[in-house]
Amino acid sequence: MEKGEFVAIMGPSGSGKSTLMNILGCLDRPTSGTYLLDGEDVSQMSKNELAAIRNRKLGFIFQSFNLLPRLSAKSNVMLPMLYNQEQDIPTAEAEARAVTALESVGLKERINHQPNQLSGGQQQRVAIARALVNNPSVIFADEPTGNLDSKSSVEILELIHRLHAEGATIVMVTHEPRIAQQAGRVICVMDGLILDNGNNKNTPCMEKREEA
Amino acid sequence: MKLSKILKTAWEGLMLNKVRSFLTTLGVIIGVASVIIMLAVSSGAEAAIADQINALGANLIIVSPARGIPGSARTLVIEDAIAIGESVVGITGYSAEQAPPAQNIKANNVTLESIAVIGTTAEFPQVRDYDVALGRYFSSDEDDRKAKVTVLGAGIASDLFGGEDPIGQSITVGSTKLTIIGVMESKGIVSDVDYDGRIYLPINLVFQKFMITSSLRGDRVRTIYVKAESQERIESVIEQVTVLLASRHDVEVSSPDFSVQTQQDIISAQEATTEAFRDLLAWVAAVSLVVGGIGIMNIMLVSVTERTREIGLRQALGARPTDVLMQFLLEAVFLSLAGGLIGVLVGIGGSYLFGILGEMPMKIVPASIPLAFGAAAAVGIFFGYYPATRAARLDPIVALRHE
DSSP states (O other): OOTTOEEEEEOOTTSSHHHHHHHHTTSSOOSSSOOEETTEEOTTOOHHHHHHHHHHHEEEEOTTOOOOTTSOHHHHHHHHHHTOSSSOOOHHHHHHHHHHHHHHTTOGGGTTOOGGGSOHHHHHHHHHHHHHTTOOSEEEEESTTTTSOHHHHHHHHHHHHHHHHTTOEEEEEOSOHHHHTTSSEEEEEETTEEEEEESOSSOHHHHHHHHO | OOHHHHHHHHHHHHHTTHHHHHHHHHHHHHHHHHHHHHHHHHHHHHHHHHHHHHHTOTTEEEEEEOTTSTTGGGTOBHHHHHHHHHHOSSEEEEEEEEOOSOEEEEETTEEEEEEEEEEEOTTHHHHTTOOEEEEOOOOHHHHHTTOSEEEEOHHHHHHHHTTSOOTTOEEEETTEEEEEEEEEOOOOEETTEEGGGEEEEEHHHHHHHTSTTSSSOTTBOSEEEEEESSGGGHHHHHHHHHHHHHHHHTOOTTSOSEEEEEHHHHHHHHHHHHHHHHHHHHHHHHHHHHHHHHHHHHHHHHHHHHTHHHHHHHHHTTOOHHHHHHHHHHHHHHHHHHHHHHHHHHHHHHHHHHHHHSOOOOOOOTTHHHHHHHHHHHHHHHHHHHHHHHHHTOOHHHHHHOO
8 A cells, every 4th residue: 555545445244344444553463464554564563552653643533433522622633642652742732733633624613612512524524633633644534424414425525535635645444335436446355355456446345235 | 641631631531520520539538537537536535534634633643542452442541641741752742532422411401412522631622733712621720620611512512502602601411510611613524523513521520420330440541642743753752652651551562452543544544445446436437438449449430431432532542551541540549639638628627517516525636637638549549540450451442342
């Protein structure tokens, strides 16, 4: 996988795509094999080292947003900076960076709102701002539109495309072929194996999906 | 992650659920407050006992027949007291006392039944630091010639005469008619003795009129109080008295038929009983502190379960196991420290309140404050550690999927 790529991971439930995602996201370690991230072998790292990698190099966008309730949008976006082990980011700077990130996802007017005061699409945009705020090497999006209505889905996907256009590397897990097809490359996972890892957009995954 | 930021995160975690946080600290508040109040109660009681015993007269040495030795009750006599007064160096006076059976007394057309009668020598007020409020005490000359006079305790005087002046009035004690020459100041109840509810007679009159029914010698005394010149003299006076009485009674100094005590001995004996009581109270309070700690652990476990997704998310965003551990541990420590702080305030306030409302002698033990506060902090760390390790050990993947 190259810098600046936009990759979609597809596959039916239980196919192993979540495991792949967890390993890629440094939440889990592979039982065998190696995983090079930015040239670093992360497959043998300790929990603390993995935590540092996740903090510095990865950004996560979840299907269920995973914002902390009762914290403002700004505070939610500031969370990753709280866990920066390399440098202590002063609160004022962290706030400024959070505001900038929220502005970049179009939530300038909502920085002090709590998650329950925001729509689903807006919540996901807060989550995207949170994923961006530490300038990660890779952004992982796990079914980012799974919990959203179609209008919000389109907006979120547009936002992801814009991030890609601006140079971000994006890995997205999805069920929907229409969404997967928007990616530059589709990886198809089935029964724990990567069946297709190319630019062919008519992968077996898609056929299955369309038959069903 | 900097400590200040972990502290802030932990604080925010608690503030999300203020009512629950407060209720959780309640156990610690009660525990800490009760430690302080219990110790204040018992040390107040001790101080009150010591004060009362010291109020019986300063630098006193108390000579009484030894208990449990056959025949010893009959050996301490008035001549022993006189001998002490003549030959012991370093004393300012002595007072021998004897109590015949209680008598019915009648004066001013009022009859009081079963009143304690105490025969004393003339120096009684000076030796026992117990002054005459009205009139005077009898002289040693009056004592020697068995003058028919009496001095009333403050309570007896008011029972018999109300507001009237009793001086010069006559009173019938048993079948003997006496003249009232004085009324003692009010002293209240000290070590179970009601000083105000007694009447005081010359000891020689008591020997003659009230002890004759007894088959024993008529000049026995039950106590001789000897007043030392100063604190430093007490030791030497005890020694002289012991040697003198041993030789008079023809017994060995090592196995006397009398006992010589100081007020400190009596205070210590009293303290031994209150000490056991105090320890019991302190343990009860400590148990409530532990119960408070278990309450904290319980709530922290609930909190960790409730916030599993939050923990998973924080881990995904780069929180190390240590960061999570510290966050939850500090929440528990915050709870117990807040409980400790409030508990100290409640304990101090409660002690004063009990002292005023319950009219109890309360004395806050300064050491109990850091002790209770430190115990609260220890409880927080001890009972917070287990829930915090549970949080820190969560697998981020499982935690994120938790519903």
